[in-house]
Amino acid sequence: MIDRRQFIIRGATVAAGAGLASGLGLRTASAADTIKIGAPFNVTGALSSLDAPALNGAKLKVKEINDAGGIGGKKIDLVIYDTKSDPTVIASVASQLLGSDKVPVAMGFTDSDSVLSLGPIFQQAGVPFVTPGATSPKLPSQIGNDIFLACFGDNVQAAAGAQFIKDKLKAKTAYLLRDNSTEYTTLLAKYFEESFTHDGGKVIARNDYKSGDKSFTAQISKLKAMSEKPDVLYISAMPDDIGLIVKQMRQAGVTQPIVGGDGYDTPLLISVGGKAANDTYYSTHAFISEESTPAIDKFYKAYKAAYGTVPENAFAALGYDTAGLIADAIKRAGSEDPAKIRDAIAATKDYPGITGSITYPDGQGVPQKTVTMIGVKDEKLFLAGEVTPSFIPKP
Amino acid sequence: MSGPALSRPAGLIVFGAVLILVAAVTLALPHMVNNYLVRVVIVMCIDVILVASMGLGNGFTGVFSLGHVGFVAVGAYTSGILSLPVTMKHAFLPDLPHWLASFSLPFLPATIAAGLVCAALAAVVGAPLMRLSGYFVSVATLGFLIIVNVVLINASDFTRGARTFAGVPLQTTLPWAMGWMVVTLTVLARIAYSPFGRRFRVVREDPIAARAVGLSILPVRLSAFIVGAFFAGVGGSLYGHYLGAFSPASFYLPYTFALVSMLVIGGMGSISGAVLGVVLVTVTSEVLRNLERGLDLGVIHIPPLYGASQIVLGMMFILVMIFRPSGLMGDREVSPGLFLRRKPTGERE
Incomplete structure (x- = not known):
């Protein structure tokens, strides 16, 4: 009979051995008949509400491709890692994907910081990486030509928001409120101001807050004390904060339309904001609803069948499109050589994604895409417009 | 010394043997295992350096500081600003004062400058804070961590604010990390x-x-705090x-708690405990991270x-705290002397 101590030691040894085995890539799935696509995502931690849907979308697309016979008879093996919203884990996973799993291409993440932690390691190895949702248009120039975005850059969505405000809402003056604690919200605010003032609009006041703040009284009272009232408010916010902001704004009697970026694209806007969310507009990647285009409707139903929940946000659709985009490039490359796959991704022209068609102009890593504007009326989302901005600020 | 005293030549031989072993591992490892394990x-x-230096103040002098990661952040940003190539400084930090923007230091001087x-x-922060004891010093040093975080976010001319500080050359290789770890542990x-210790x-x-x-408390505590902050x-x-890109959020509460748990698991009053805690927590979390993928x-x-x-991992911490409340090593050490000579009786306690 073994005593408790020995039992624990043996158990730990077996677990450690199994863990190391899987860590070193001794997984039993045969590697010869599959094509590997690396998929590091922050499934747990601060970014899970965006990354988990994106990963689910990617898994759905891979399953559809495999059910239809794969690529040239080979099935796709999505090599998934949870990177825990931690830059150290992201760097370890990057070398694991390249060293142990030897993936020829990878996709992942919905935020710029994570891509910046992983990107240089992939760039050094010459392996292409496509991010479904990190919207900083500076990423390819910061890291290199192996980095691609499957979504539009923040400069494009900010320009679309500005154009929508001028054309549809007929507004000339704006009040700009931004969260100064993240790369995304500060860049978005900067691009918005550039494009709004480019032809005639005027930002008459600015104010800051920090993600996680629970009271916006100071910002609201400053806004209400202004002698010249703005026509519209542009609020550059993260998903967790926007519901609370609109609620406090409306309670304080601020009635102007509120406009923002794809950070609003979460169920939290209406569930927290309630009636206060009415007359809010935001730019995002696609209008995910049963009343949208047939392709999105099909995705909507398939996602619901696979995961028992409707797509949480547009990142689910972006994950779906990114997996499809990479599969398309592998097919065109006709090879599993990372350099050939990179060139095939760069040459992508009019890939019919459900979030819009994707083309990389002159092989640059940021695609040209149309921007979807969504509005809230009677606590329900509706398609307010599709915008292709005429002026786009430089990244 | 809590380990048995060695005669000077024997001690030097053991130290030399350890150094040769570390050097051999450093040179051989990249050829034996893949990049991920390296x-x-x-x-x-890196974590050994941070946890052991944290242990000097937290364990040996018993001043439980939660502000250690504040110094880590200052070190990362200081060396990052100093070693960023000049062209990158113009692109990423256009508002940097001229005297900082016009030069770029190599890795080693930048690291020493950061220290x-x-x-x-x-020295400045510790002078008032090291007068406190118990919970008060923990809360006050936590305040220091929060202040560092807020300053980093708002000093955007130097740090790009909350946005990612990118473009730092990826120069932390295995020899550098090992070398600094040996220097840290020896010192x-x-x-x-x-x-004095x-x-x-x-x-x-x-x-x-x-x-x-006749021992005045403040200089003793302050010197441990300063040495810890240097490392x-x-x-x-x-x-x-190592990361190349980081933001103020990388050096905040989650990292603080990771380091504190490594220190507490290993044993606060022990340098080898710090090493053990780091190795144990890192290996376990890497193994579990690979296991949880199915x-x-x-x-x-x-x-x-x-x-x-x-x-x-959380469950394990709880179990360690129940069965070994002072950590796995407590305040004992594994010193090279253990392999050479039996512990003389009555040496400790």
């Missing part, structure tokens, strides 16, 4: 087990008795040059359970 070892070396800046900062051990434990065990024999800055520089062992198929590793 990276795990680099992270372990010195942190030591100077620790810390020499200090902690010198007559005995004062650390005296002020921890009985401040009143210490004062009665926190060095570790921060290594970490920054396993296919032919007969048994375990589906992926993301997040399970954090739960198991």
